[in-house]
Amino acid sequence: MSTELSGYKGNMFKFLKKENLQIGDIIRITRNDEFFEGILMPRYELADDNHIVLKLKNGYNIGIKLHREMVVMKIGVGAKPTYKLSHQPKEKTVLPTVAIISTGGTIASRVDYRTGAVHPALTSDDILTVVPELSKIANIKTKILFSLLSENVHSSHWTKLAQTVAHYIQMGVDGVVICHGTDTMAYTSAALSFALQNLPIPVILVGSQRSSDRPSSDAALNLINAVKAAAKMPIAEVMVCMHETASDTITVLHRGTRVRKCHTSRRDAFKSVNIRPLARIKGEEITLLEDYTRRDPKKHLITTPNFERKVGLLKFYPGLDSNTIDWYMDNGYFGLILEGTGLGHVGEYLFPKIRKAIEQGLIIGMTSQCIWGRVNMNVYDTGIDLQRMGVIPLKDMLPETALVKMMWVFSQTTVLEEAKKLLLLNIAGEFSDRTLYEK
Amino acid sequence: MSTELSGYKGNMFKFLKKENLQIGDIIRITRNDEFFEGILMPRYELADDNHIVLKLKNGYNIGIKLHREMVVMKIGVGAKPTYKLSHQPKEKTVLPTVAIISTGGTIASRVDYRTGAVHPALTSDDILTVVPELSKIANIKTKILFSLLSENVHSSHWTKLAQTVAHYIQMGVDGVVICHGTDTMAYTSAALSFALQNLPIPVILVGSQRSSDRPSSDAALNLINAVKAAAKMPIAEVMVCMHETASDTITVLHRGTRVRKCHTSRRDAFKSVNIRPLARIKGEEITLLEDYTRRDPKKHLITTPNFERKVGLLKFYPGLDSNTIDWYMDNGYFGLILEGTGLGHVGEYLFPKIRKAIEQGLIIGMTSQCIWGRVNMNVYDTGIDLQRMGVIPLKDMLPETALVKMMWVFSQTTVLEEAKKLLLLNIAGEFSDRTLYEK
Secondary structure, eight states, X not given: OOGGGTTOOHHHHXXXXXXXXXXXXXXXXXETTEEEEEEEOOOOSSOOSSEEEEEETTSOEEEEEOOTTEEEEEEEEOOOOOOOGGGOOOOOOOOOEEEEEEOOSGGGXXXXXXXXXXXXXXXHHHHHHHOTTHHHHOEEEEEEOOOOOGGGOOHHHXXXXXXXXXXXXXXXXXXXXXXXXXXXXXXXXXXXXXXEEXXXXXXXXXXXXXXXXXXXOOHHHHHHHHHHHXXXXXXXXXXXXXXXXXXXXXXXXXXXXXXXXXXXXXXXXXXEOSSOOSEEEETTEEEEOSOOOBOOTTSOOEEOOOOOSOEEEEEOOTTOOTHHHHHHHHTTOSEEEEEEBTTTBOOGGGHHHHHHHHHTTOEEEEEETTOBSOOOTTSBHHHHHHHHTTOEEOTTOOHHHHHHHHHHHHHHOOOHXXXXXXXXXXXXXXXXXXXXXXX | OOGXXXXXXXXXHHHHHHTXXXXXXXXXXXXXXXXXXXXXXXXXXXXXXXXXXXXXXXXXXXXXXXXXXXXXXXXXXXXXXXXXXXGOOOOOOOOOEEEXXXXXXXXXXXXXXXXXXXXXXXXXXXXXXXXXXXXHHOEEEEEXXXXXXXXXXXXXXXXXXXXXXXXXXXXTOSEEEEEOOSTTHHHHHHHHHHHEESOSSOEEEEOOSSOTTSTTOOHHHHHHHHHHHHHHOSBOSXXXXXXXXXXXXXXXXXXXXXXXXXXXXXXXXXXXXXSOOXXXXXXXXXXXXXXXXXOOTTSOOEEOOOOOSXXXXXXXXXXXXXXXXXXXXXXXXXXXXXXXXXXXXXXXXXXXXXXXXXXXXXXXXXXXXXXXXXXXXXXXXXXXXXXXXXXXXXXXXXXXXXXXXXXXXXXXXXXXXXXXXXXXXXXXXXXXXXXXXXX
């Protein structure tokens, strides 16, 4: 292997060779409307063969995945990088500041050895004691906001949490980390995604599937990587940081509106649905995997922290009693998210009640209990009928995200046409207009 | 490579070599309580290195995966097999008989080119015309039972379908294939698993994600492999036969109680949850992957085809109105399956209503909306509290299977203690008592 492309192999080696690039070249990588400029770095570890590593001007290394629509251009020859991974010359810089807000959950829990049960009890300072590495990554400000198992977190907590994050952003922190129970973390991450608009910095929810006093705990790695990401990632979105695999070495950052807890106990329980995770963190290497909104401290945060509680989520199943829909009408609900089957269907016996609900002014959105994929209500007659009566197909939105979004929408407006428009406006990357990687 | 182990390689080659086995040897493979006896066959294709292929006494070849707990013993030396794959000497055998029952769905549909929508219209005879290969695999008996999009299939159809399958089994067919829409196929497969007990032969549901007059249709392969499996598989269970991957070459057979539609549109939408599929079919090679109940035509079918409709499925989410539980109490429900969060939790604000419902005589079972994994209500205080008030943790059962099972249980008995016992009795492989492959 040629020394001017040290560490690169396979497809990436061929690609760089073809482009006549060498380690140390200053290059620009353009993809869609975005670009990265930096010095082409050597790869040290047992690397895969589809990432380029760039050293950005701000000093951070990022890994960028080879992509067909990507244009790579040499824009200068840099000084050859001379350091090795273990002896990187440390610039004398001021550490970034990260706020850690604790809401409870396993990550902030200890086992009660008397009953064997887990209590949310660890304080934020305790967390720093348990994971001392954090103080080398950032100046940490800690705050205990709640001490709740996450099944007890609901919309009034989302509101308070959004306001607390806003407070820290106004104080000028570089990133915010939120310790949260895993059970409803994805609901909260969706809620914050809608409540915190025009975010200048990353807001990262983190949890653990095994409490921090157990040997197999995932708490330390998740927390360290969440703080790392909050301190220096270029992504200014609400994200969830959890293990990518069962091994305790890699975490991924999931977009807050696209993530779901998909296993009761595994450490890699959280999955991005219908998109890839936004980024992967392995040691000091951060790989960006998806398009994202860039960090920009000059951006002005807009906080819209309220949620309407009279919004329901109803999962269809064979034999679901059609009278349950009356219940929502009789109890003053604004809207209902249906978890239909397949491409977005429910039994035809429900149609009269759905029609009546829409006539009464409820908004009914359709998602799929399949979880993966996109609703498409133009394929079968019954989907077409549902649309004609006013049911709104919610593209590839997760049912849980759709629920939270509708709760948020009705806190913004109760004018039906505005609410419908807002429901279909892409606020926080909660849906895609077309499906990639479909086979 | 030695000729006496033609086609074997890697680990499997080493293993067979170590055991001093040759092609043509008669061997017995024992795993747990089961064993297979047959002639060790050569492998012809680009085979993987972890399956043994045996020719059973009934003439069928099966692939068996190498497994640590497996004992392989040579019990005799057989005549060397002399045929090649393309010139297998055909024994003059009577073809097996397979009944194809059509209920509708995309697999039995045609696109209406006027509206672009899909109608369930194809007759069973049409299916034979579209897929003429079927007549070489088995003598086919066809029956149109319904012409329904599967979102319109409910428990009274399950009853009628179970009775129809029973009729064909009594007529002595070797296997039954059911064409069904994919939307609720997993609910129906669970229902038949409970309704058809002590099955002597395979009962295989099959669907397609793309209609059979579209170029990318998965209908033909799914149907061919379902008929193949119904004709000759040694597994006598209710199963679902669908694509394993996006490629149109391999199908898998999922246990009827463990399968879920996990994508709105992909051809590999169906996944076995918490176990592997029971078997894989690739061309003429059938590989058994999990323990199963064996085909035995002497077994006497017991049909228990009824389902109680006053059973509900309720998905918990932050802010779920606790009054919805009153609705089930007020409307004469026998029981409720909760789709809790994580290990089996719901917000504590629901506890008073749950306690009241149990006091009124409802059975409440807990499953997880995570889908994968097992509920464990002994880890957190709140889970322990729920159990104390009588909520029943339903192990690693799918929420949809748990719903169908509870509907079936209350058609068998309305005595509470008997119903609870039945709910926790493993009727059709619907749960495991311990979790394998957990990391």
